[in-house]
Amino acid sequence: MARQQAASSMLAVALIVASIPTAVDSIGVCYGVVGNNLPSRSDVVQLYRSRGITGMRIYFPDRQALDALRGSGIALILDTGNDDDVLARLASSASTAASWVQTNVRPYYPAVNMKYIAVGNEVQGAAAQARILPAMRNLDAALAAAGLGGSIKVSTSVRFDAVASSFPPSSGVFAQGYMADVARYLAGTGAPLLANVYPYFAYRGNPRDISLGYATFRPGSTTVRDGGNGLTYTNLFDAMVDAVVAALEKAGAPNVRVVVSESGWPSAGGFAASVDNARSYNQGLIDHVGRGTPKRPGAALETFIFAMFNENQKGGDPTERNFGLFYPNKQPVYPIRFIEVWAVIVLGERSMAAAAAAAAAPPFFSGFDMALLLGVLAAILARAASVGVCYGTSGDNLPPASTVVGMLRENGFTVVRLYWPDPAALAALAGTGIKVVVGAPNDVLPALATSESAAAAWVRQNIQAHPLVTFRYVVVGNEVPAGETAHLVPAMENVHAALAAAGLGHVKVTTAISQGTIAVHLPPSAGEFTAEALSFMGYVVAFLERTRAPLLANLYPYFVYTNTLGMDMSFALFTSPGTVVQDGDYGYQNLFDATVDALHTAVAKLGGGRVRVVVSETGWPTAGGAAASVENAMTYNQNLVRHVRQGTPRRPTRRVEAYVFAMFNEDLKEAGVEQNWGLFYPNMDRVYPITFGA
Structure with missing residues (x-):
């Protein structure tokens, strides 16, 4: 987009600096592989690194991906997979859980920065859901026996409909009884609850009462006041996350963190699925999560965007094939900025050179913008x-x-x-x-x-x-x-x-x-x-x-x-x-x-x-x-x-x-x-x- 360079650049830098949160966890991206035209695992890891993406989720112990991640520093959510047989065996057999850890964790950790193990993703059906907690217990015990207790947290990833009565957020409560037991177990281990949060589906299901701007982080749109807790919400994402927080509180686990293990917006294939809406939502998400939610302000929200690529072999609704940030040829579906300016300023663990490399990746900043931005960063570092x-x-x-x-x-x-x-x-x-x-x-x-x-x-x-x-x-x-x-x-x-x-x-x-x-x-x-x-x-x-x-x-x-x-x-x-x-x-x-x-x-x-x-x-x-x-x-x-x-x-x-x-x-x-x-x-x-x- 053409810009009047000096004035627009000053405005861009001012907006970046004004939006810097005080602390933040990584923005990650979910790496699905349901496609026959995707890049090699090593090329994908290199794409993550070149774009400044510091977290990844994979949906099964993909050995090629794990090998490619060695030494990358990318924080990983590793799923066990949703296969009923896998969950059943992990739940019923401590030795199976020990073998799973010896096969899928010990050969890779710590060269691969495994952060969480997700026992199942959006597991449905009472019989399968009953296996989640026993499987988590067995995996925690297996990690402890392997000398990794506390180093890698075990959790599960739930669909948002695990929460019933989610509006207003303060009314949030878990829909199924097993979730209260899971929540209390997580409270005991210090692990977070992984939740897949999609404002897109909430908006698509009720466009009459939910405005598009409220769902996509567009400023000046709807604000919603929760009479139950007195808090005001300016976007649907925060309201949905705080409904999960309320459910945790009601389950007796008020200190359990929420990690958003999936969130995104499709760029094609259905109602309100467009490049413009997808870009608005995902860029807004990246820029927003460091601030926390009204219920937990200032507590940066670790979030994983779904998904890295458009995946042409996914079934179901056509939108499922169009959540990708990138096409399989590694070109972006739309311009989006991953640079974590706050990590340079607050944590001091990224070099200015690394920030420059990430930010300079086209089409984000001109050379003039980059010089100006780095000057501002240097000034902030000097004051911090x-x-x-x-x-x-x-x-x-x-x-x-x-x-x-x-x-x-x-x-x-x-x-x-x-x-x-x-x-x-x-x-x-x-x-x-x-x-x-x-x-x-x-x-x-x-x-x-x-x-x-x-x-x-x-x-x-x-x-x-x-x-x-x-x-x-x-x-x-x-x-x-x-x-x-x-x-x-x-x-x-x-x-x-x-x-x-x-x-x-x-x-x-x-x-x-x-x-x-x-x-x-x-x-x-x-x-x-x-x-x-x-x-x-x-x-x-x-x-x-x-x-x-x-x-x-x-x-x-x-x-x-x-x-x-x-x-x-x-x-x-x-x-x-x-x-x-x-x-x-x-x-x-x-x-x-x-x-x-x-x-x-x-x-x-x-x-x-x-x-x-x-x-x-x-x-x-x-x-x-x-x-x-x-x-x-x-x-x-x-x-x-x-x-x-x-x-x-x-x-x-x-x-x-x-x-x-x-x-x-x-x-x-x-x-x-x-x-x-x-x-x-x-x-x-x-x-x-x-x-x-x-």
């Missing part, structure tokens, strides 16, 4: 807050929690670490969208380790009691002393199980270790744990690797510098003009990166190659010890904020999640440097000027 802050309360003169939360928001902090589940702080954080890292203090570890019921009670009292708080991690113990580490992993296991049973399996369980557990910092390739730390860290790393949780580490270049004779302070303050430590192919210009990568090395030696390191404390004191000054603290922390989004030499594209210690100077801590780490005085004045999003 890259760090969280530790909120300690060891002071008798600190402001109330509600005031502190206001300060967090004013200063652009989107994550905060609490060292214990402070009820006042959690109440103040409710509904703010600020992510919370909450500690289970060292003194509760013995109880959590020895009693599953104590862990369940802790989760109930401190996590479930705050449904409007966005919990990120539960940190079981902070720098646990050597004599108490025997309780550590058992406590982590029990809390992990309690969260899963409460339907909160997405909240990761971890622990925070001290810098003192690292025996060798330099060179980073020689990084290893102390002999004392090795006595328990192997178990910790194995737990984190299995549950895909990060390792939290309190890392302080300040202490390394003050305890290392002859080290140049510029290496510790991010101010060295060039490489200080050359470690093989990796050059280190600052001590922070070197310490993080030394820890990566140490963790990898214990089998934790996939375990991410989160720097749960770091900072520089302003007084009370050697090199402790306002100037040095300002230099370190400001440079930290600017630096962490770049990653480390060993992991250059993965932003380092880091938390500055601490929010306040705390007067009840030990005299000396311990009282002087704060960014703010207790009267809320800054200790020094700093820009947290710089």
Whole structure:
């Protein structure tokens, strides 16, 4: 389409930036193969990657597709298939389920990023539906026996008519009794419910009462108010998803996530099936899902578009052959943009080059548009807050929690670490969208380790009691002393199980270790744990690797510098003009990166190659010890904020999640440097000027 370049480009970029959500899961696309003219599996995977599509669903264990997916990073929903015999055998035989996992999962995972296993798709008939839950249980047990428990979630994919009385959304309830049992089981495992949601069919069935604009995300169309919950809906998709959420709540599973495992609009073959409507719906869907729904605002909705290709051998209604985004010759049926701008901005795990490549794929952006867009992205990256802050309360003169939360928001902090589940702080954080890292203090570890019921009670009292708080991690113990580490992993296991049973399996369980557990910092390739730390860290790393949780580490270049004779302070303050430590192919210009990568090395030696390191404390004191000054603290922390989004030499594209210690100077801590780490005085004045999003 011809455009007036400057004005239109500015408008396009403005619209993109304005629509960036705060977080998002992948938009995936369903890959069906009911056609005799489709590209090879390897060509299809390459098409996904070239178009920036980061999720795929396949409807049976297609070995050619699984082989092609190796190393792609594409997140996968793997269906068991709908064959009655397959479901019957998985439901009735634990050994069959074990064999299925050994044949279809173990040879591919983790090279193939399997995320969910779908036990059946839109299973119909009471006899077949009765097999779903036993099959899910057997597959979960088989995955656990294979050492994959918790790594791959088992669910089922339901048709939308599994929900009865879906309007208004608050009236949603499951139509069949078996679904309540499935929902409660999912709550216990932390798995989502997969739901196929098609506004197209709802609109086609009732065009008199549903407007086309409301069904296809067209702005300025109908709005619908739900008198049952007081929420307002501007599109049919949200209303349908929230009806599923309401049904889950009524089934006693309010914390189970919904993953939209199919959604789309046909481009031909029936009523309202046109290229224009299909493009409007699918582009609107891609642009919308990162915002969540009125019932769950801000909670990005993982969604899979149906389907990748028009499939010429599908039967039934002619529309079934026309849901594809692409023709079999790999040409798009209509222009559509998959680029996930938010992933660059928020997660920092895609390179700008990758974003550029995805966005530049014709016919999406001109060269002028691309330069302008990347400039805007760079500016946003420069402003985005890259760090969280530790909120300690060891002071008798600190402001109330509600005031502190206001300060967090004013200063652009989107994550905060609490060292214990402070009820006042959690109440103040409710509904703010600020992510919370909450500690289970060292003194509760013995109880959590020895009693599953104590862990369940802790989760109930401190996590479930705050449904409007966005919990990120539960940190079981902070720098646990050597004599108490025997309780550590058992406590982590029990809390992990309690969260899963409460339907909160997405909240990761971890622990925070001290810098003192690292025996060798330099060179980073020689990084290893102390002999004392090795006595328990192997178990910790194995737990984190299995549950895909990060390792939290309190890392302080300040202490390394003050305890290392002859080290140049510029290496510790991010101010060295060039490489200080050359470690093989990796050059280190600052001590922070070197310490993080030394820890990566140490963790990898214990089998934790996939375990991410989160720097749960770091900072520089302003007084009370050697090199402790306002100037040095300002230099370190400001440079930290600017630096962490770049990653480390060993992991250059993965932003380092880091938390500055601490929010306040705390007067009840030990005299000396311990009282002087704060960014703010207790009267809320800054200790020094700093820009947290710089």
